[in-house]
């Protein structure tokens with residue numbers, strides 16, 4: 001990689017971090033570090049991955065990268081360990097219900113606009129039947145699944161390398 005490409009990448013990472021700086025300071029967001037999500041990846045790290053790729057892809061496509069990054073960081077703010085949640089509460093539909101819980105927690109802590117609400121609420125589409133209203137929501141539908149897949153595979157890949 002050339003020096004100018006490295007410089008560009010560093011600048012983009014700084015811009016990304018600046019776009020979610022306030023979100024990252026929040027105690028509820030920080031508490032996602034306590035919960036394991038996919039394999040060895042915490043909820044916080046997964047949300048960082050999704051937020052980063054949301055930001056990169058939306059910026060490349062000329063979409064709202066700031067809303068995509070913020071909602072990406074908040075999309076799984078359900079604040080429990082989903083591996084034990086069903087046993088502890090009897091609630092068996094985490095895959096369907098957690099976007100609503102994440103949105104409720106996001107609203108408690110931040111001002112959430114319509115686009116951010118759509119991104120959080122429908123990130124599990126097509127599990128959540130209603131169609132995404134914004135292009136940024138289609139982006140998270142992809143990045144969430146892509147990051148989840150890579151996080152699960154990472155554990156197995158590391159066993160062999």
Ligand SMILES: [Fe+2]
Pocket residue numbers: 075076098099123124
């Ligand atoms: Fe999710």
Ligand SMILES: [Fe+2]
Pocket residue numbers: 046050075076144
């Ligand atoms: Fe997710």
